[in-house]
Amino acid sequence: MKRVLIAYSKDNKLKEIVEGLKLGFEFNDIKVDLETIPTNSPAVYFSKYDLVLIGSPNLGLFGGNLDPKVDMFLQNIKRAVGQEVIAFVQERFFGRSKALKTLMGKLESEGCIVKDFRELKDKESAKRYAKGFRL
Numbered sequence: 001m002k003r004v005l006i007a008y009s010k011d012n013k014l015k016e017i018v019e020g021l022k023l024g025f026e027f028n029d030i031k032v033d034l035e036t037i038p039t040n041s042p043a044v045y046f047s048k049y050d051l052v053l054i055g056s057p058n059l060g061l062f063g064g065n066l067d068p069k070v071d072m073f074l075q076n077i078k079r080a081v082g083q084e085v086i087a088f089v090q091e092r093f094f095g096r097s098k099a100l101k102t103l104m105g106k107l108e109s110e111g112c113i114v115k116d117f118r119e120l121k122d123k124e125s126a127k128r129y130a131k132g133f134r135l
Contacts, residue, residue: 002135003048007035008055009067014038014090018055020123024130037073046081050135053086054107058099058119066102074106081111091121 004025008018022032035044046052054074056066066089087103104114116133120126 002030002050003033003070004030004051004053004135005033005035005044005046005061005079006047006055007037007044007073008053008102009057009069010036011057011067011090014055014057016123017088017090017120017126020120020126021053021130023129024133027127027131028135030134030135037067037069042067042073043076043078045078046074046112048084048085051086052112053088055088055090055120056099056103058089066106070103071106074110075087076122077110083112084115086113087113087117088120089118091119 006018006021008014018034022034025032029048033049054070056070058065082110085107086101087107089099089103100119105119107114118129120129
């Protein structure tokens, strides 16, 4: 059975999006582990997953900023080199490209292979995306 990790910053809107992703992947018989990114992140091993998704709200007055906890989380990941990942942020009018580029850059600096990047609007759009994704 394929296995996916969805790690995300604790945010009410982002939580709905993550629930949609989880439902979509489970529709395709993929086991999903959810990890909210805490302030002090313990080590997380990416190697046991077929795919990892990392999500952050799009913060700042004009958007484009990530949750600072994402940086700490990424500093504590283990066995990430060559791991396929998807970067996603919560849809927002301003700053979406900047936020995604920042997140993708951080993931690539850890040796991850960014397979896709997305701005997701809501639970339904996330569910449709995950249902259509093939591992």
